[in-house]
Amino acid sequence: MKRLILAAAAVTLVAGCGGSSTDEPAQDKRYDTCGEAVAAGLGPYTKDEDPEYAWYDDNDGDGVVCES
Numbered sequence: 001m002k003r004l005i006l007a008a009a010a011v012t013l014v015a016g017c018g019g020s021s022t023d024e025p026a027q028d029k030r031y032d033t034c035g036e037a038v039a040a041g042l043g044p045y046t047k048d049e050d051p052e053y054a055w056y057d058d059n060d061g062d063g064v065v066c067e068s
Ligand SMILES: [Ca+2]
Pocket: 058, 059, 060, 061, 062, 063, 064, 065, 066, 067
């Protein structure tokens, strides 16, 4: 009987540690080009604000990608 209790405690511990991690900032799906991202309803991404900014080329250098 004691062994059963230990097993139950172990399961509880594992379940407690397996919670969803919401610490990481959620990022949008990555596409090859801004055109695809915009077509998917994503963007725009701002420099120093959105991690997705680094994925795309800021051709006009205004600190925003996937503007349209
Ligand atoms: Ca831009």
